[in-house]
Amino acid sequence: ERQLGIPISPLFDRSKQGVSKSQVGFYDFLALPLVHALCSAFPGTQQLMNCFLGNYHYWRSVEGNGTLPHGAAAPKRTSISLRPEVSISPPVDPEKGKGP
Numbered sequence: 001e002r003q004l005g006i007p008i009s010p011l012f013d014r015s016k017q018g019v020s021k022s023q024v025g026f027y028d029f030l031a032l033p034l035v036h037a038l039c040s041a042f043p044g045t046q047q048l049m050n051c052f053l054g055n056y057h058y059w060r061s062v063e064g065n066g067t068l069p070h071g072a073a074a075p076k077r078t079s080i081s082l083r084p085e086v087s088i089s090p091p092v093d094p095e096k097g098k099g100p
Contacts, residue, residue: 020062027056 001008013019031052039049 020059023059024056024063027052027059032056 001012035045035049035052039045
């Protein structure tokens with residue numbers, strides 16, 4: 001859109017402030033619960049959860065910082081707490097008896 005010179009769709013302009021907040025909300029309430037359910041049903045999709053967690057932590061660091069860190073690497077985590085009553089952990093591998 002930017003290259004075509006047309007207005008950029010709401011929430012898709014990464015150069016504007018507030019993008020990190022919308023990204024974190026998207027991950028908190030939609031993406032992570034959905035991927036967690038997918039990984040619980042299909043343990044072979046664990047790498048997908050790892051990618052989602054990496055992106056989630058990247059946007060959390062941006063949100064706390066208020067800027068887009070150039071080349072910042074997201075910290076790797078295996079478990080997060082979205083809200084006090086909800087915790088998302090990677091599924092347990094039934095063959096190994098533990099998570100990744």
